[in-house]
Amino acid sequence: MSQPAAVRSAPDVLVVDGVVRRFGDLTAVDGVSFHIAPGETYGLLGPNGAGKTTTISIIAGLLAADAGEVTVAGERMGPQAVAPKRHIGLVPQDLAIYPELSARENLAFFGRLQGMRGSALSDRVAEVLELLGLSDRAKGPTKEFSGGMKRRLNIGIGLLHHPRLLILDEPTVGVDPQSRNAILESVEALSVEGMAVLYTTHYMEEAERLCDRIGIIDSGTLQAEGTRDDLLRLTAEADTVRLSGSAIGPEVSAALRALPHVERVDAGPHELTLLVHDAPARVAEVVTTASAAGMALTGVEISRPDLESVFLHLTGRALRD
Amino acid sequence: MSHLLTMTLSDLRQRIRDKSVLLFAFVVPLALMGVFNLIFGTSQDLDLQPVTVAVSTPADDPLASVVPDVLDGLDETDGGVAVTVLELPSDEVSEAVDDGRAALGIEVPAGFGAAVSEGEDVAVTVSEGESSVETAIALSVVDGALARLHAQSVTVGAAAAAGVPPDELEAVAAEVASGGPAFTVVPGEAATQQLSPAAALVAGQTGLFLLFTVSFGVLGLIEERQNGTLARLRSMPMASWLIVAAKALVSFVLGIVATTVLLTVGGAMFDVDFGSPVPVGVIVVSVVLAATSVMFLVVRVARTAEQASVAASIVALVLGIGGGAFTPISASGALGTLLDLNPIAAFMRGLGITSGGGGLTDITVPVMIMLGFAVVMVVLSRVIPDRGVVS
Structure with missing residues (x-):
């Protein structure tokens, strides 16, 4: 995850500066700014509806920004821009492949649209098929592929033309654990090759594993960004405590918020998530209070500060699927 | 591109x-x-079958011969019905229809030509076997020919009443009988x-x-x-x-x-x-x-x-x-x-x-x-x- 100093000193591949996008009365992205250096993997972490996909759509030139500016490899991006799109590889959340075409045909089709031709194209297609582990299924129609194989091909199309910036929009959604691990390993390998990667996810563990820096986004706003350690410091070492059970009424949340060591409380349908300072020493008091307020407890879990804690700390809400 | x-x-x-x-x-x-x-x-693509028509006409009556003539001419027209005319004595016409030798029988009575020339009404007897499109076509063609003869008789009557000399009445009758229609329909050059x-x-x-x-x-x-x-x-x-x-x-x-x-x-x-x-x-x-x-x-x-x-x-x-x-x-x-x-x-x-x-x-x-x-x-x-x- 850490990068060579030479790479870090190179000009940023992506610069997002004060981007705003509105849909009617809804401001989906509100003044988001960040940048990514060559070889750096940047994670955009946030729940569904946080504004990740809209941000990515603006960066990829699919949507116009109402305000602000995106530059890729020094060229300004927009829906009508052509030159900066040569530098990006987009891996949409949907499986953006043609089911009637084979894996080889899908790769060759998008490679041609990227301007690749001849042996350079066919060699690279073969190389990517090998990388994806799809060489033996290269000729069959992709409609016969498993979900994991389609996901891998979806990523392969994005990195076929050696883009300077690879944009992955939640690439592991709906993927089995084995394929998921293969995808994560592929992404880790990309940063080694010097490719800048923008990775959106709502899986905290993926962001922690892959990303050099992480931006936490919620309600269209970038709440905080930095390395994992930078972000964890924001929580002032508060632990996350999860109380699972039923009868989680507002009075339970109110009683817990009144405790002196409890920083945040977020109530889900079957779970309460709390930020608690010195949780091991305070958990008994927390459980007693919740129970006294009417909650039927079935489980308690304490975890050390992580990105989930950071998100809870910043937004007051748990980072759920 | x-x-x-x-x-x-x-x-x-x-x-x-x-x-x-x-x-x-x-x-x-x-x-x-x-x-x-x-x-x-x-x-839509009706295939017309040949038909036989039994006809009796009085001997030495040129006007009566119009009937077998128009029937004979039917198959000469493009897409027409092939008609076989069976000329028989008058008492055998209906018998020919009955026994199936002919699909249609037409009896032109004696004195037909004279009656037409003098502008008098005259009846032509028709006997039909099983009705078909072919017999209907043959009948309509005979009907048209007889209508023209009727027009001829009316013209001759009018000419006689107007004082045309009797020796010229026959020429008038012949002209009406042989004359073409007053107008001609010609296919235009423009597409249909x-x-x-x-x-x-x-x-x-x-x-x-x-x-x-x-x-x-x-x-x-x-x-x-x-x-x-x-x-x-x-x-x-x-x-x-x-x-x-x-x-x-x-x-x-x-x-x-x-x-x-x-x-x-x-x-x-x-x-x-x-x-x-x-x-x-x-x-x-x-x-x-x-x-x-x-x-x-x-x-x-x-x-x-x-x-x-x-x-x-x-x-x-x-x-x-x-x-x-x-x-x-x-x-x-x-x-x-x-x-x-x-x-x-x-x-x-x-x-x-x-x-x-x-x-x-x-x-x-x-x-x-x-x-x-x-x-x-x-x-x-x-x-x-x-x-x-x-x-």
């Missing part, structure tokens, strides 16, 4: 593999043509604009299914949006209008191929000649442009592929049926004008002109209607708010 070609070829390859387009473009319309021809073909029933069947089904065929191209935009490939295409380093242009080109190519194949194969199946290839080609290109343009409107208003498919089917059926794909439809006033502006109706009218021998200049009006329709549809599709697919 290479982007446009790459997307078009890839899309066509997928359409061919998908096979739906092959079914809608070729198999279903050709099958329907065959079915409709089986249902309607027999009444009317297709034969078989040609209308081929052209109508071709026009109807063209609208389904072109939908496979343009409406693919919605499919691409749903699958996520549209987003990926838009992230490619090319102008975004090329994506729409590629879909339009796919529609156009599919439409041209399907229409050409259907007109050629359908024409061969039903022995139809649509005329000179150049004007027919212009008509085909025009109707394909019109059909493709209407799909841009559909793609604007539909949110999902299912909605687009339903909307395209409705448009195809309304324009196809309104254009006369199943049976000719006519109306007067504003509705008539609206029907005339239907590109499928213009397509069929254009083919009617070319099948009648019309050339490029003769098809100007239907071609302008189809191209005008295309322009209006494209303009409308730009005016209607976009739902994120076309632009």
